[in-house]
Amino acid sequence: MDDVEKSWKEFREKVRGVIEDHGAPDDLRSFDAWHAEEMRLVMAHNYPAPHVSDVTWSTEGLHVECDDREVVDRVMTAMAEVSHDLKEARARRSVMSSVVDWNDIHGSVFKQLGEHRAGWAEQLTLALEKVKRLIDEQPELFGDERPSIVQIKQKWGGLRVYEGPGCNQATSEEIQWRVDEIEQTCEGCSNSAQRQHVQGFVTTLCSWCYNAELRRRYDCAPASWPQSLELDIAANYPDLVSADCASLVPAVGPGWLMMISLALHKLSFSQDFKALDPGTIHISDIKKGQDGKISIGFSRYHDLIQEYADWMEFRCGVTCEECGHVGDIVRTTDKSQVLCSHCYCTREKSDG
Ligand SMILES: [Zn+2]
Ligand SMILES: [Zn+2]
Ligand SMILES: [Zn+2]
Structure with missing residues (x-):
């Protein structure tokens, strides 16, 4: 690892640490996606990591205290997205209304993803139907409650399915590995895609x-x-x-x-x-x-x-x-x- 990569890794750890203190683990997906993106840009330009004196979280969002504005401003647009995600995540946790009606999975999923993402919507419908069956058949493993799904959306080319708080661990893992598989298919038609x-x-x-x-x-x-x-x-x-x-x-x-x-x-x-x-x-x-x-x-x-x-x-x-x-x-x-x-x-x- 060269110095540039190393200094950016430190920058990342610092920001991530602050986010971890304030967000749930699932919120960090957007941060990781952001970081992977930035690294590509950074490596192409060989930018040194900004020297960050402080990273804080307040009601307005994430703040990166830093003198090297030239570099930081470039990554700030994406950083704003991360802040936005964290804020959204907090709002979700306090409201907790489920977007999935487990008696109409197809209708709920299509409503969230839209007809133009029919490929993913069809696959996610099948995945959630399977999850529903697993919960019915093996309550000792998957818990006896159907989880509340607080958000389903496309983000940075990926599919995000967020469960509400208190979701059974096995159920959550079951949903997320299926989501990972769906992400390797076309949003529109389920054909193979990247x-x-x-x-x-x-x-x-x-x-x-x-x-x-x-x-x-x-x-x-x-x-x-x-x-x-x-x-x-x-x-x-x-x-x-x-x-x-x-x-x-x-x-x-x-x-x-x-x-x-x-x-x-x-x-x-x-x-x-x-x-x-x-x-x-x-x-x-x-x-x-x-x-x-x-x-x-x-x-x-x-x-x-x-x-x-x-x-x-x-x-x-x-x-x-x-x-x-x-x-x-x-x-x-x-x-x-x-x-x-x-x-x-x-x-x-x-x-x-
Ligand atoms: Zn397609
Ligand atoms: Zn070949
Ligand atoms: Zn072509």
């Missing part, structure tokens, strides 16, 4: 539902597509191309453009990059190589770009070129290409 960051939001969608969501969000209109899909390195990052370069649009699909955009964005914000003389790094082209991998050419090269180039190569290797969903390398006799099943099938159709 959590993914897309243009600032986190979802767990299969490639089919993901593409349907993109169409819904961007309404098929390129004009309303996110900026990264119109990436021109010469226009967006003029420091990264030579002075005579008027335009440099990577010759790759939109899915990969999202990854390239993300990497260049991170690079341009990194302290190390800001410390370099302008014109130290010049990208000459970005395209898909013969081997189906992303290929980045430089007219001026500096070691600093290497980790970002490695990251782009790695991310593009597991990202569908066409849509940005998680993809697989599809190998045919004459070429290989990274595609999701949606784009693979769409391509097959248009080919023949």
Whole structure:
């Protein structure tokens, strides 16, 4: 573990300690999710952990007393979410009304998750029906009371099911491991899926539902597509191309453009990059190589770009070129290409 990682670990332990003093164990899930997120950002930028003099909890929320505002302010938006969660958790514990009517599990769960999360709602309905049977059949293990479920929601791409206070331990474990399994499926249709960051939001969608969501969000209109899909390195990052370069649009699909955009964005914000003389790094082209991998050419090269180039190569290797969903390398006799099943099938159709 290097120093940066270690200092952030200390920061985390400090904040977590304060939360632990004020929240129930289930509230810490959001903190852990937040922390995992921040670590990714932090490692990409190599930010040192802020020196925190004090962490306190009051009725207004969580306060981090710290001089390094530049770093702390970046993580504060997410930190506000954690505070919000803790406040909500306290409110829940004092009100304790159950959102699940055990005589209408299907109706209750759909009401909480909504029709657009039918995949998860169907699975959670089955899971809670099973839990209800277990309680009826083995009261000596699961207790003789159906627990109150105080909240069901999607959060950071995950499924959260919070039990009220005094829930039987075996019942709670039974619910939570089933929730963990459901999280590995598509929110929309129960197809296999994994959590993914897309243009600032986190979802767990299969490639089919993901593409349907993109169409819904961007309404098929390129004009309303996110900026990264119109990436021109010469226009967006003029420091990264030579002075005579008027335009440099990577010759790759939109899915990969999202990854390239993300990497260049991170690079341009990194302290190390800001410390370099302008014109130290010049990208000459970005395209898909013969081997189906992303290929980045430089007219001026500096070691600093290497980790970002490695990251782009790695991310593009597991990202569908066409849509940005998680993809697989599809190998045919004459070429290989990274595609999701949606784009693979769409391509097959248009080919023949
Ligand atoms: Zn789906
Ligand atoms: Zn795709
Ligand atoms: Zn393989």
